[in-house]
Amino acid sequence: MDDPGPYTLRPIGVVRSPLRAVADAPNQAEGAPKALIEIDPAFADALHRIEEGDELLVLTWLHLADRDVRETHPIGDTSIPLTGVFRTRSPDRPNPIGVHRVTVTAIEGPTSLRVDALEAIDGTPVIDVKVALRRP
């Protein structure tokens, strides 16, 4: 490998959600509740021009994940054969990063974004926000 790392990630914000436990979190955004993305005010400038209606990718650090898992039954369904975590959306993976496509439904403050549906529990660290592409 060219650059063995490691790299240091620091949260840029946090998810506020009625989801309190991993057991309550739906799979793959099916039925996920609305959430608030609270960005650290130190990064306020990086939100400039984000507005209601924007489609964004929110990247999270799935802090409760098991980083040693290599295979799993997708969506917890044991009738599906064991599958490498790189072919799933399981939170359990070597670098537990969540990718969530959301729509901004309201700007609730200088650094708070209301979004339509996010499958991450309350307190999940946010590590990046990007504009979504038509073909993301």
Next chain:
Amino acid sequence: MDDPGPYTLRPIGVVRSPLRAVADAPNQAEGAPKALIEIDPAFADALHRIEEGDELLVLTWLHLADRDVRETHPIGDTSIPLTGVFRTRSPDRPNPIGVHRVTVTAIEGPTSLRVDALEAIDGTPVIDVKVALRRP
């Protein structure tokens, strides 16, 4: 913030591409060349059941990015007003993670995936691979 971090990322692979310099990299996958994703053999099990035709999200660590940039002109077009990096796909951002949607065009070895189009230069570290969702 609930959990101030930091978190430690380690590469799980590397991009092999004819793109050698950032200046050659197209914006947002327009005209991006085919690339090879070489996964560290230590993570071979995590690739289990990935096959030709799969649509994946490849997450990269954009190792040449400037992590102190907060605003930029999208796609380098100075006629577009300065915009917060969280509303762009600029590599320059606090945690420089790239999200690339690709199709697997061939399995070239136990831990090598040929993909159709990837806008990252040769040597870019890969930090995660996930199956793409219909609405990712």
